[in-house]
Amino acid sequence: MKRYKVALIGCGxxxxxxxxxxxxxxxxxxxIPLSHAAAAVACERTDLIAVSDVVEEKAESTGExxxxxxxxxxxxxxxxxxxxxxICVATRPATHEELVVHAAEAGVKGIYCEKPLCCxxxxxxxxxxxxxxxxxxxxxxxxxxxxxxxxxxxKLIDDGKLGDIEAVIVQQGVRSALWRLxxxxxxxxxxxxxxDIEFVQGVIAAxxxxxxxxxxxxxxxxxxxxxxxxNGARGYxxxxxxxxxxxxxxxxxxxxxxxxxxxxxxxxxEGGFPMSSEAFPEYKLEIGTPNGIRDIAxxxxxxxxxxxxxxxxxxxxxxLMGFIESHRLGGARVPIPMENRELYVGRENW
Numbered sequence: 245m246k247r248y249k250v251a252l253i254g255c256g257x258x259x260x261x262x263x264x265x266x267x268x269x270x271x272x273x274x275x276i277p278l279s280h281a282a283a284a285v286a287c288e289r290t291d292l293i294a295v296s297d298v299v300e301e302k303a304e305s306t307g308e309x310x311x312x313x314x315x316x317x318x319x320x321x322x323x324x325x326x327x328x329x330x331i332c333v334a335t336r337p338a339t340h341e342e343l344v345v346h347a348a349e350a351g352v353k354g355i356y357c358e359k360p361l362c363c364x365x366x367x368x369x370x371x372x373x374x375x376x377x378x379x380x381x382x383x384x385x386x387x388x389x390x391x392x393x394x395x396x397x398x399k400l401i402d403d404g405k406l407g408d409i410e411a412v413i414v415q416q417g418v419r420s421a422l423w424r425l426x427x428x429x430x431x432x433x434x435x436x437x438x439x440d441i442e443f444v445q446g447v448i449a450a451x452x453x454x455x456x457x458x459x460x461x462x463x464x465x466x467x468x469x470x471x472x473x474x475n476g477a478r479g480y481x482x483x484x485x486x487x488x489x490x491x492x493x494x495x496x497x498x499x500x501x502x503x504x505x506x507x508x509x510x511x512x513x514e515g516g517f518p519m520s521s522e523a524f525p526e527y528k529l530e531i532g533t534p535n536g537i538r539d540i541a542x543x544x545x546x547x548x549x550x551x552x553x554x555x556x557x558x559x560x561x562x563x564l565m566g567f568i569e570s571h572r573l574g575g576a577r578v579p580i581p582m583e584n585r586e587l588y589v590g591r592e593n594w
Contacts (some may be wrong), residue, residue, distance in 0.1 A: 247291055248354070248541050250284040251328035253319045253343055255306035258385070259289035259334030271505060277479060278387070280332035280356065281310050283533035289418050289541035295328045310560045323350050330540055334385075337422065338594040341367040346414050349379040354540040357554075358385040359430075360422035361561045361594065365585040368558040375554045381543040383550045384557035386430035387532030389496025393504035396489065396527045398434060399499065400509070405423060407512070409477040412436050413481060415484035420463040421448065421564045425481065428489075431553075431561040432471065432479045437474035438556055441580040446470070446481075446567025459588040460568060473537050482569075496522075505529070518526035565589065 252259055252420050266275035286291040296316040297303040307315040316322040323331070323346070331352050335427045337360045346502075347355055355375070361384065362368050377381050388394050401409060412435045414428040431441050444560045448464040455461070472480030487503040496511040498517065507527075510519035534553060566578040569587055 248329040249293045250290045250330045251294040254334035255302040260306040263352045270506045271463045282333045287534045287537045298323045299302045333357040336594045344371045345374040348374040348380045354381040359426040361557045363590040381540050382554040383505040383552040390532035392528040392534035406493030407495045411478050411492040413490040415488040418465045418483050419486045429563045433560050436477040439473040442472045443476050443577045443579045444566035446570045448571040
């Protein structure tokens with residue numbers, strides 16, 4: 245079985261150290277290995293052969309921690325000298341377009357890119373064009389998509405066990421759009437069977453002085469969001485806390501509580517209610533990052549599409565950008581694809 249060479253760009257929190265924060269949590273198997281470096285080392289299909297960071301000390305400490313022989317401060321030099329098969333992008337989002345486009349054009353075969361994807365839809369479009377043109381296998385860092393729990397939910401949906409999907413409800417609280425709710429947006433899209441979106445509407449928390457023309461200088465909290473999918477499903481972001489996801493169909497409901505630590509499955513019965521409780525299939529409590537990297541390796545083996553390709557990454561990003569644009573337009577519906585593709589959302593340190 246072929247092993248693929250992986251190089252990491254960005255040796256900060258998501259790149260290399262977030263596992264230290266998660267090790268003592270309950271159900272730690274659901275939280276580690278989460279960093280790109282730890283996941284590439286844990287994956288049996290990949291070898292982490294080089295790392296880079298603009299801060300030399302971070303690159304060197306990451307190399308020492310994970311037994312990586314080659315450390316760089318210039319990602320271009322790293323790609324040129326080490327010829328990795330796959331790169332992991334774990335920098336801040338303002339740099340993602342440059343990194344992904346350069347890697348694709350430099351001949352990298354696979355890219356695992358941390359969320360958020362980028363800061364504007366114009367950037368996303370250029371990333372998609374480069375990845376498609378160069379034939380790169382791409383997965384997005386919304387790691388829940390690659391876990392047993394949510395993939396088992398999706399299988400029940402695909403098998404028709406819930407009938408027609410009517411609503412996907414995401415409760416993650418009033419949280420930042422691009423930094424935090426990217427996971428919820430991807431899960432909503434995934435559980436709505438990755439349908440195209442017709443339009444979105446949203447309310448955000450932002451002040452007038454947060455705007456500079458067509459740029460929003462904060463990553464705003466999403467107060468509420470509505471999504472109309474083209475397959476008829478509707479998506480709702482609510483202010484409820486937790487990571488609780490409900491999928492409601494004409495034939496039943498699935499509800500994942502506490503980030504899928506428990507999942508309930510109820511079926512519609514004659515007369516409408518009460519619904520009957522059904523056994524949810526067994527699943528593994530796990531982190532998705534190694535699975536996302538492994539899926540790239542398997543997609544390269546089989547020359548198939550990945551489970552979280554860049555087109556879907558762009559779609560979930562556009563959902564969130566659409567909420568922001570809707571608020572900017574006074575709560576108007578925003579048809580997808582968005583017309584305002586130059587709308588830029590990003591904090592100063594991005």
